[in-house]
Amino acid sequence: MELDPHALHQIVQRIDQQMRCPQCGKRVIVDLAAVKVMGENFLLLELKCRTCNAYIVLHASLAGAEHIVQKGASASGYNVSSQLHFSEQELSLLQQALKDSGGSFEQLFQKYGKK
Known part of the structure; x- marks a missing residue:
């Protein structure tokens, strides 16, 4: 099973x-x-x-x-x-955004999140 x-x-x-x-x-x-x-x-x-x-x-x-x-x-x-499943493009976009935010999800959400 x-x-x-x-x-x-x-x-x-x-x-x-x-x-x-x-x-x-x-x-x-x-x-x-x-x-x-x-x-x-x-x-x-x-x-x-x-x-x-x-x-x-x-x-x-x-x-x-x-x-x-x-x-x-x-x-x-x-x-x-x-x-x-993520597409390769979505995954690379997320990785780049995390790099731009210094690996911090908090900064990522502040920068790209809805306001």
């Missing part, structure tokens, strides 16, 4: 909502950095309980997560931001 960044984020959020430490029962925080291995239909996460310092290796099956993965996302308009 192919996961786009949005779908992966949703899956990690669901795991975060339900994850409890098996030793002390307290809530364990799960974020994208905890994902160590991604397979065709599973995730392997490395977690640490901040209360009792227990290390947890979680094997999360993606069976049943097909509804999260949006098929034909570009056709339906979902997750368009992960599919944006």
